Amino acid sequence: MLQLAGAGKRFGHKLLFENANWLITADERTALVGANGTGKSTLLKILAGFDGLDYGGVQRTRGMSIGYLPQDGLALHGRTVFEECLTVFDELRSMEREMEPLSESLATLDPESAEYAAAADRWAHIDSRLHAHNVYALDAQVGSVLTGLGFSKEDWQRRTEEFSGGWQMRISLAKLLLESPDLLLLDEPTNHLDLESRNWLEDYLKTYPGGYILISHDRWFLDVTVDKIIEIWNKGLHVYHGNYEKYLQQKAERRAQLESAYRNQREHIEHLEAFISRFRYQATKAKQVQSRIKELEKIERIEIPLEEQAIHFTFPQPPPSGRTVVEVSGLYKSYGEKQVLSDVSFTIDRGDRIALVGANGAGKSTLIRLLSGQDTPTSGILKLGHNVLAEYFAQDQYKVLDPGARMLDDISRTAPKVTETDLRSLLGCFLFSGDDVFKRLGVLSGGERNRYALARILVSPANFLLLDEPTNHLDLRAKDVLLDAINKFTGTVIFVSHDRYFIDGLATRVFEAEGGHVHVYPGNYEDYLWRKQGGAEALASASASAGSAAVSLPEPPKPEPAKEDKPAKKVNPIRLKQMQDRLGFVEAEIPRVESSIAAAEHSLGVYVSAEETQRLTQQLDALRSQHSALSGEWEELALQLEESSAV
Incomplete structure (x- = not known):
């Protein structure tokens, strides 16, 4: 689709990148990362055709469409939000209007004439395009995207100039998604989105028919939307396969390898330099010295660029408040x-x-x-x-x-x-x-x-x-x-x-x-999502069912003829993941509650007042009840997961 070959770009006297090669395919799902000032947004503009290279070239497949969303600066006016989004389909609307005169021509022209054949070809082409884009559901498509990006139905009929810059960027993003180009280039698309809109955009991109390249400071968003990372580092483009979390792991491993190679090279260079210094003026060693000088000149030096130092800032701790x-x-x-x-x-x-x-x-x-x-x-x-x-x-x-x-x-x-x-x-x-x-x-x-x-x-x-x-x-x-x-x-x-x-x-x-x-x-947020998706209710229902079975104990069934064991029912993968996540949360929560119990017991040992003793006793009872409930839940989850692993 799109290819960078030997690409280089300068910003004033600063070299951003050079000798960059990148083949962008039709199914690209890539994040562009790098430190501030390395040229991420500049590279995205180059791919979009809004900026040029100082070295190398860009090759684009003929006919490919590219959609570009900058970080900010877009302003729309003159239409309602809904009308503005519908402008994406102006060409389709024009084709739709062309269908009526073409149909009339086909009804009146001689079927054997060249004019009839040309009109029939045009009608077939337009009909194919309209069906491919589901032209009769364009309004529904616009409504779906606007709702997903947080616009209420009342907002659809408001003028675009009534909205702030952040909401105008949402309108521009909606237009890009509706246009559905072969390659989306999105520079910080989540900057102006709330949580619900970000979740919707993630789901939309997962099923997007084309490719996309993202710049984002939302780590969660990158983890779930991309399968490749391109990092601008050390004036070059470096490829990492996987999401952002895997990129961090691979980058650490790659840097460790680079540092090891650097140390080995430095040792070799120092050895050569020591030999040259020691025997430079001995005639018997002249040939060997010259050989090592040439070897030294041919060595391509490994450079380790300075990393941004990790800053760990600690708050000056404030005076304590009440409980x-x-x-x-x-x-x-x-x-x-x-x-x-x-x-x-x-x-x-x-x-x-x-x-x-x-x-x-x-x-x-x-x-x-x-x-x-x-x-x-x-x-x-x-x-x-x-x-x-x-x-x-x-x-x-x-x-x-x-x-x-x-x-x-x-x-x-x-x-x-x-x-x-x-x-x-x-x-x-x-x-x-x-x-x-x-x-x-x-x-x-x-x-x-x-x-x-x-x-x-x-x-x-x-x-x-x-x-x-x-x-x-x-x-x-x-x-x-x-x-x-x-x-x-x-x-x-x-x-x-x-x-x-x-x-x-x-x-x-x-x-x-x-x-x-x-x-x-x-x-935390994952626990909140789990509960919102019904995880807590499902577990409560399972616990209630288990409790009911324990209370009413039926008589043991009479022995029956031996039968072949039926295969255990396989657990739904989503349900299994929810159970595993919940088990991890419960395992982490039990020690925390136990620590709180110990602290409450310790506080009870120091008499302050009758009211404080009563309050601590009630708190301790509540913590013990919570601990009992968590322990029971842990046993139930562990049993269910053990049964599912046996399937």
Whole structure:
């Protein structure tokens, strides 16, 4: 389909890549990765035909279609959303209109004439195209894609210029998917999508009839959509087969091999140089010295490019809060006649890592503003616990920054006990390096200021962090630093994020906002998905069935003539995976509950007050009941999996 041969590209004086060769096939499912500034977006533009090479060439199969989605910058106007998406099918609509005069011509022309043959050929060609594209279901196709990308039916008839830049990018993505080109080139397609839309896009790409190349900072998205990784590294293109997780493993192995080869080569070079230095002026060794000089000149030196240093930043730990951080009971919130939250009740305990998920408009940002004190409930109780110090990071946090302050000066005042070296390392991780740290905050873009605002919160955190979309505008490296830092944080965190890898690696509970209510799910994102897909109900049903069988014990059946054993019923693979995942969760949860039991028993040994003793006793009873239930569930799952493995 498409081929790069000896390709090279410069950006000013910087060489991005050279001697790059890449054959892109019809079934391409590839992610383009690399450090910031290595040329990923530039290479995608070259493949799309919007930029050229400085060296080498690009060969495209004649007639192939390419669809390109940039990171941002697309603006649509003049039509409704639905009308804009239908423009993708203008050629088909034109063909459809052409069918009527062609049919009239076929009815009036002489069947033996050349005009009749030409009209018949054209009619057959158009009819084939219309049937191939299912022209009579175009409206349904548009509706399906728009719904999948988060547009309500009311949005379909709104003018495109009424939507923000992020939603305009969604419209552009919808048009590309409807156009269905032979090769899709998508630069950060998930940037403006919520969780539901990302899940839908993943499923759509899995069945996409053409090929696609992606750039994305969503690790989960890459893991489930691609089977090959192309990395721009050391000024070349390097191929890894498998998803992103396998790429990381293979890259580590490849670098280890390169470092080993480098050490061996250095030892050989040093040996040659030592021989040359030792015998350079001995006539009897002149021939041997010259031989080694020539050998030294012919050696192609192995270079190991500097890797971005992994930054492990640790929060300055805050003062501890009380055991209960937030209590919410019967909370309602409305704006005018619009009811956003209805009868919401939950408790947040010290050390919780809570992911707040839900569709756009479900009330996630409203709830986090209420918890931070930025907004007040219409009715109900929202009570912060003892010594709780809340810090709120909004999606537009940059608006509260001093535009005249220099970045390094501002963050130094926020964290006077943190060294300048550590501060510059942290800022570098958030893509501010070199002289960038001396820029005035007012000259930064909105995305840059939000990145800085997040780094600023990290160096002087309160004990209750409320983060609304902290992973926006962050690359994979910065997300890893943020994830590592929050996992080491001793306070409490509630956060909104559309990055499923980030949620899965951080959350201990998931709060889902839906229909004005908040549903609480224990565990991380995978546990939440498992429960949403009916895993918990299926296990509860199986446990109930097992319990019922244990209570009513029938009389032993009378012996029957021996029969051939029937083969055991094979377990559905999806069900089997759910059971295995749940077993892993239960196995990890039991030691945690046992630790909590031990801690409660220890606390009971220290008398504080009668009320505290009563509370700890009730807590201990609840933990023991939970431990008993988990142990029973573990035994049931282990038995079911053992039976299924015997099939």
